[in-house]
Amino acid sequence: MWISALLPLPVSALRDSLKLIKEEFIMSKPMQRRDFMMRSALTAGGVLLAANQVLAQKGKEFQGYYDVDEELFANINRVAKPEEKTTLEKKHAPVIEAPDKVKSGEPFEVTITVGEIVHPMGATHYIQMVQLYVGNEPAGRVDFSHQFNEPRASFTLKTDKPVTLVVREYCNLHGLWESRKQIALAD
Numbered sequence: 605m606w607i608s609a610l611l612p613l614p615v616s617a618l619r620d621s622l623k624l625i626k627e628e629f630i631m632s633k634p635m636q637r638r639d640f641m642m643r644s645a646l647t648a649g650g651v652l653l654a655a656n657q658v659l660a661q662k663g664k665e666f667q668g669y670y671d672v673d674e675e676l677f678a679n680i681n682r683v684a685k686p687e688e689k690t691t692l693e694k695k696h697a698p699v700i701e702a703p704d705k706v707k708s709g710e711p712f713e714v715t716i717t718v719g720e721i722v723h724p725m726g727a728t729h730y731i732q733m734v735q736l737y738v739g740n741e742p743a744g745r746v747d748f749s750h751q752f753n754e755p756r757a758s759f760t761l762k763t764d765k766p767v768t769l770v771v772r773e774y775c776n777l778h779g780l781w782e783s784r785k786q787i788a789l790a791d
C-alpha cells in the first residue's frame with residue numbers, strides 16, 4: 605500500500621517493470637548480465653572512492669581549523685626536561701601537591717592543578733578531567749565543566765606503605781598528560 609501511495613504507478617505495473625528488467629538485463633542474457641555486474645562493481649567502487657574523498661576532506665578541514673598536533677594524542681605526554689619546561693608542558697603537566705612523607709594509615713591531602721601555568725577553561729579549549737592513581741590502582745577522578753570549574757581537584761588518601769602517585773589529565777586540544785610523585789612513610 606505504501607508503495608502505491610508514494611508512486612503514481614499501480615503496484616502491478618511496478619511489478620511488471622521489475623520483472624522485465626530482471627529478464628532483459630540479468631537472467632536471460634549472460635553477456636548483459638556480465639555487463640550489469642561490471643557496472644555494479646564500478647558504481648560501488650565509485651561510491652566508496654567518493655566516500656573516502658569526503659572523509660579525507662573532512663579530516664583536512666578539522667586539522668586546519670583547530671591546528672592540532674596529532675602526535676600529542678598518540679602518547680601519554682610527560683615533561684621531557686624538568687629544568688627546561690616548555691610553555692606547553694607548563695600548561696599541561698599536572699602539578700601534584702602532597703606531603704613527601706606521611707604517617708602510616710593516616711589521611712593526607714593531595715591537590716592537583718593543571719598546570720604550573722594554570723590551563724585556560726574556554727568553550728573550545730579546556731581540561732576535561734583529572735585521574736589519580738596510587739601505583740596502578742585508581743584512587744579518584746574528577747570531570748570538569750569549562751563553564752564552572754578551574755582545573756583543580758583535591759583528594760584525601762591514606763596508605764600503609766610507600767607509594768607512587770600517578771596523575772593524568774586530558775586537554776581536549778593537547779591530549780593526555782601525566783605527572784608522578786613519590787610518597788614515603790614517616791619514621
Ligand SMILES: [Fe+2]
Nearest residue numbers: 775776777778
Ligand atoms: Fe591545552
